Amino acid sequence: MATTNGFELVERSKIAEIDSEVSYFHHSKSGARFLSVSNKDENKVFGINFRTPPKSSNGIAHIMEHSVLCGSRKYPVKEPFVELIKGSLNTFLNAFTYPDKTCYPIASTNLHDFYNLVDVYLDAVFYPRLNEDVLRQEGWHYELQNPEEPLVYKGVVFNEMKGAYSSPTRIIAEKSQHSLFPDTAYGVESGGHPEAIPELTFDEFIDFHKTYYHPSNAFIYFYGDDNPEKRFSVLNEYLNDFTSRTVDSSIALQKRFKQTVKTKHKYFAGKDLGDAQKGVVSVNFLISDSLETFDRLKYILLDHILIGTPASPLRKALIDSGLGSDLSGHGLDGDLRQMNYSIGLRDIKPNDGDKVEALILDTLKNLAQNGIEKNTIDASLNTIEFSLRENNTGSYPRGLSMMIDALTIWLHDANPIDALAYEKPLAKLKSSLSENPRFFESIIETAFINNSHRTTLIFEPDESLEAKRQDDEHRKLSEIKNNLTRNEIDVIIKETALLQEKQNRPDNPEDLAKIPRLGLQDLEPKHTPLPIEVLKVPETEIVYHDLFTNGILYLELGFNLNKVPEKMLPYVLIFGRALLETGTEKFDQIELTQRIGKYTGGLWRSTLNSTIEDGHSTTSWLFIKGKAMVNQVDEMLALLHEILTTARLDNRDRIKQIVLDAKSAFENSLAVSGHSLAQSQLAAAFSKAGWISEKMNSLSYLFFLRNLEKRIEQDWQSMQADFEMLRSTLISRKNLICNCTVDSKNWLQIEPRISTFISTLPARKSEKQDWSFTKNGIHTGLSVPTQVNFVGKGMNIYEHGYEFHGSIFVISKYLRTTWLWDRVRVHGGAYGAFCHFNRRTGLLAFLSYRDPNLKETLKIFDDTASFLQETKINKDELTKSIIGTIGDIDSYMLADAKGGASLFRYLTGTTDEKLQNIRDEILGTDANAFIQFGEALESFKENGLVAITSSENVLQKFNSEEMNNKLSIIKVM
Numbered sequence: 021m022a023t024t025n026g027f028e029l030v031e032r033s034k035i036a037e038i039d040s041e042v043s044y045f046h047h048s049k050s051g052a053r054f055l056s057v058s059n060k061d062e063n064k065v066f067g068i069n070f071r072t073p074p075k076s077s078n079g080i081a082h083i084m085e086h087s088v089l090c091g092s093r094k095y096p097v098k099e100p101f102v103e104l105i106k107g108s109l110n111t112f113l114n115a116f117t118y119p120d121k122t123c124y125p126i127a128s129t130n131l132h133d134f135y136n137l138v139d140v141y142l143d144a145v146f147y148p149r150l151n152e153d154v155l156r157q158e159g160w161h162y163e164l165q166n167p168e169e170p171l172v173y174k175g176v177v178f179n180e181m182k183g184a185y186s187s188p189t190r191i192i193a194e195k196s197q198h199s200l201f202p203d204t205a206y207g208v209e210s211g212g213h214p215e216a217i218p219e220l221t222f223d224e225f226i227d228f229h230k231t232y233y234h235p236s237n238a239f240i241y242f243y244g245d246d247n248p249e250k251r252f253s254v255l256n257e258y259l260n261d262f263t264s265r266t267v268d269s270s271i272a273l274q275k276r277f278k279q280t281v282k283t284k285h286k287y288f289a290g291k292d293l294g295d296a297q298k299g300v301v302s303v304n305f306l307i308s309d310s311l312e313t314f315d316r317l318k319y320i321l322l323d324h325i326l327i328g329t330p331a332s333p334l335r336k337a338l339i340d341s342g343l344g345s346d347l348s349g350h351g352l353d354g355d356l357r358q359m360n361y362s363i364g365l366r367d368i369k370p371n372d373g374d375k376v377e378a379l380i381l382d383t384l385k386n387l388a389q390n391g392i393e394k395n396t397i398d399a400s401l402n403t404i405e406f407s408l409r410e411n412n413t414g415s416y417p418r419g420l421s422m423m424i425d426a427l428t429i430w431l432h433d434a435n436p437i438d439a440l441a442y443e444k445p446l447a448k449l450k451s452s453l454s455e456n457p458r459f460f461e462s463i464i465e466t467a468f469i470n471n472s473h474r475t476t477l478i479f480e481p482d483e484s485l486e487a488k489r490q491d492d493e494h495r496k497l498s499e500i501k502n503n504l505t506r507n508e509i510d511v512i513i514k515e516t517a518l519l520q521e522k523q524n525r526p527d528n529p530e531d532l533a534k535i536p537r538l539g540l541q542d543l544e545p546k547h548t549p550l551p552i553e554v555l556k557v558p559e560t561e562i563v564y565h566d567l568f569t570n571g572i573l574y575l576e577l578g579f580n581l582n583k584v585p586e587k588m589l590p591y592v593l594i595f596g597r598a599l600l601e602t603g604t605e606k607f608d609q610i611e612l613t614q615r616i617g618k619y620t621g622g623l624w625r626s627t628l629n630s631t632i633e634d635g636h637s638t639t640s641w642l643f644i645k646g647k648a649m650v651n652q653v654d655e656m657l658a659l660l661h662e663i664l665t666t667a668r669l670d671n672r673d674r675i676k677q678i679v680l681d682a683k684s685a686f687e688n689s690l691a692v693s694g695h696s697l698a699q700s701q702l703a704a705a706f707s708k709a710g711w712i713s714e715k716m717n718s719l720s721y722l723f724f725l726r727n728l729e730k731r732i733e734q735d736w737q738s739m740q741a742d743f744e745m746l747r748s749t750l751i752s753r754k755n756l757i758c759n760c761t762v763d764s765k766n767w768l769q770i771e772p773r774i775s776t777f778i779s780t781l782p783a784r785k786s787e788k789q790d791w792s793f794t795k796n797g798i799h800t801g802l803s804v805p806t807q808v809n810f811v812g813k814g815m816n817i818y819e820h821g822y823e824f825h826g827s828i829f830v831i832s833k834y835l836r837t838t839w840l841w842d843r844v845r846v847h848g849g850a851y852g853a854f855c856h857f858n859r860r861t862g863l864l865a866f867l868s869y870r871d872p873n874l875k876e877t878l879k880i881f882d883d884t885a886s887f888l889q890e891t892k893i894n895k896d897e898l899t900k901s902i903i904g905t906i907g908d909i910d911s912y913m914l915a916d917a918k919g920g921a922s923l924f925r926y927l928t929g930t931t932d933e934k935l936q937n938i939r940d941e942i943l944g945t946d947a948n949a950f951i952q953f954g955e956a957l958e959s960f961k962e963n964g965l966v967a968i969t970s971s972e973n974v975l976q977k978f979n980s981e982e983m984n985n986k987l988s989i990i991k992v993m
């Protein structure tokens with residue numbers, strides 16, 4: 021084999037469909053694997069990944085992921101990771117633990133910045149400064165301030181996982197995975213179970229790093245438009261220190277079950293407020309050991325056929341049964357060594373578990389015997405093919421999504437290049453389908469029907485489980501404490517103080533300066549305008565963005581909500597879905613969904629609410645969005661016309677399903693998004709746009725959905741009338757803005773078709789409505805079943821003397837990455853803390869995420885003013901925050917996102933001149949701005965409003981002890 025720069029080339033290939041040259045290497049000396057992808061993408065990606073199968077649920081892999089980012093040989097500071105967040109132009113910077121691997125990816129469009137990040141990550145993974153304090157901080161430790169207090173557990177991962185285990189969805193997914201793989205690494209919790217994390221010892225911690233974080237167990241990846249030769253020298257600097265060895269980390273195949281398994285479980289769910297049931301059933305199958313891309317693609321397609329759309333036969337059978345409200349389970353999981361499938365229903369009566377299981381099996385048998393409709397297969401095939409070709413990864417770098425795809429087979433020693441090339445397997449799939457009309461039917465037989473490796477898990481809600489768990493933890497800790505000698509107690513107190521002292525001690529400035537970073541002179545001083553052209557056709561505006569989209573038209577039809585009566589606002593999201601999912605005059609629900617799949621890359625709805633530049637007025641829209649290849653534009657427009665004018669808003673059964681599904685999805689999101697709930701209460705208290713958003717998609721919306729569920733049964737006539745009223749108010753070309761993103765050559769042909777399409781829409785005129793927003797000054801507590809808190813406090817700083825200056829973005833970035841990070845996360849043990857500022861409304865909000873504390877966190881928020889006034893920010897810190905802020909505002913966008921952002925600027929009246937001004941102010945931020953901002957925040961403690969999401973007991977105790985009962989507690993679940 022040819023060797024260059026110490027790397028043997030295993031295979032090189034040009035892959036036309038991803039416009040890349042891909043080379044796979046083996047590093048001779050260290051044994052590292054290296055996948056090098058070269059192309060024109062400026063959003064460069066690097067990742068170093070290790071195979072890290074855990075042996076128990078003590079969270080070792082996850083805690084190690086956190087710990088290696090806490091200082092290394094070349095960068096001996098507390099948290100190099102945070103220094104990079106503060107002061108780099110990264111477009112992605114994070115680390116993840118999977119059940120079998122740990123990934124360290126970074127991305128940047130700036131070459132110099134990119135290689136800086138690469139070096140910090142390489143040093144971190146190979147030479148971390150692991151010591152007992154790191155394990156204690158990131159993993160777990162006993163905390164005790166004085167001998168009388170009860171002993172408690174603290175630790176970032178410990179608390180993160182407590183939060184994770186407040187999510188029923190998470191518990192069900194974990195238990196389902198464990199049930200299929202009892203004998204392998206997939207049978208334990210790689211993130212760490214809160215009860216098992218305190219079993220992790222320092223020796224095991226150190227050993228884990230020695231064993232798995234070696235180049236011979238590493239999977240290294242580069243992607244983008246940087247010089248591929250340079251990658252070798254960067255890697256050699258690290259890899260040459262190591263000698264190849266055998267690392268036993270491969271993932272064993274789970275032995276097949278001879279018999280299916282059925283088990284019952286309890287899980288923690290909130291008290292029921294309506295008459296809905298909270299049982300869940302999950303049916304799981306181990307389906308394939310194959311690492312072939314063709315096999316993976318065929319299961320991806322089958323998954324889409326079965327549950328990908330509301331009309332998919334398995335999804336539809338489950339929803340139509342009325343046994344539950346929404347699917348549970350993720351469908352296909354292709355991330356593990358063996359592909360598996362999980363499907364079920366939630367919100368069922370626990371006694372119906374067997375019925376649901378039978379329904380799943382019968383539906384699959386029926387499909388295998390009687391065949392899948394050809395239109396369903398064609399629609400799914402087009403959808404999957406469109407998404408492969410579009411490769412739209414949103415704000416996630418394309419190169420990163422490619423790395424994760426490659427790892428699914430690479431991690432198990434298959435050739436990663438095979439995972440990236442989809443053209444051949446796609447062609448093979450198409451020809452298999454035309455040769456064998458029963459292609460998918462026979463797969464259903466082997467994967468599901470004749471497969472005894474199946475588990476059925478039935479979950480019954482248990483309200484008391486959380487209290488029991490807390491009691492157990494308290495009992496265990498008090499037993500531990502009772503068995504400690506006075507001397508041992510003193511040691512814990514000392515260690516607690518010592519750890520806090522270490523966490524509070526600032527890094528040595530010389531060490532901080534070792535972290536490589538850009539200077540202000542490397543930053544682009546000019547704001548980059550986005551293309552926009554506004555065309556007036558009679559009664560409508562067309563907004564056009566000339567951008568390269570690889571032959572795809574992105575179309576957004578915006579309907580102005582200012583004609584909608586206030587009481588109808590909570591209807592808007594449901595109305596948008598009803599347009600797309602109830603069928604039309606010509607097509608029933610199934611045919612409509614099939615046609616959307618066959619002729620477009622998808623149709624969906626979204627809303628936009630914002631304050632405009634004047635600081636008071638609002639702009640609110642319902643968008644129906646779609647994308648299609650240029651040659652499919654006519655079909656897409658015809659479908660849109662059909663949907664907008666003839667959707668079956670009288671389809672009661674389907675609308676009921678949509679309402680139940682939306683309600684269930686909202687309730688299930690509460691455990692992971694308690695901070696958003698609190699944030700939206702704050703926004704609603706201070707601004708009209710926030711108040712509208714709260715009505716349309718937050719707590720008021722949830723209460724509205726619960727009420728709607730009853731009205732469908734008792735008052736359908738009036739509900740239907742409401743929907744019709746919305747249609748006649750909204751769907752009018754006099755009320756429309758049409759946003760189009762495509763390159764100019766294609767636009768020439770598309771524009772006249774768009775104009776014709778618009779002219780065929782109704783032209784009703786409606787009156788503008790007044791909405792009754794008034795500011796409220798209420799502190800809110802939102803009670804949900806959870807083991808952690810989400811603490812928020814906010815204030816309109818414009819009302820308290822602050823005048824806008826761009827430096828506020830630099831300051832809030834600085835607060836997030838220093839003050840809040842150190843106090844709320846590192847010291848307090850919360851998973852995260854944020855500081856949001858809305859330039860248009862003046863709302864400044866602090867929020868914590870998965871927080872064990874409450875009043876301590878509020879005190880930190882209140883103390884921000886004095887922190888800013890007392891801290892003398894040095895030049896280095898200031899520069900870093902400016903760089904980081906520019907990195908944030910220049911976030912990387914694909915063409916469709918640019919078209920959307922450009923429209924947002926237009927609707928809110930944001931000019932390029934304004935944005936240039938803000939950029940100038942950011943770049944010119946000085947230390948004085950921090951002090952002045954601290955002064956402006958002085959009244960925050962007094963005038964700020966509190967919004968907290970937590971469990972009912974915690975809120976009530978807090979309310980009486982700390983808030984003089986001024987907290988208005990709303991029971992959410």
Ligand SMILES: [Zn+2]
Pocket residue numbers: 082086177180
């Ligand atoms: Zn974590």
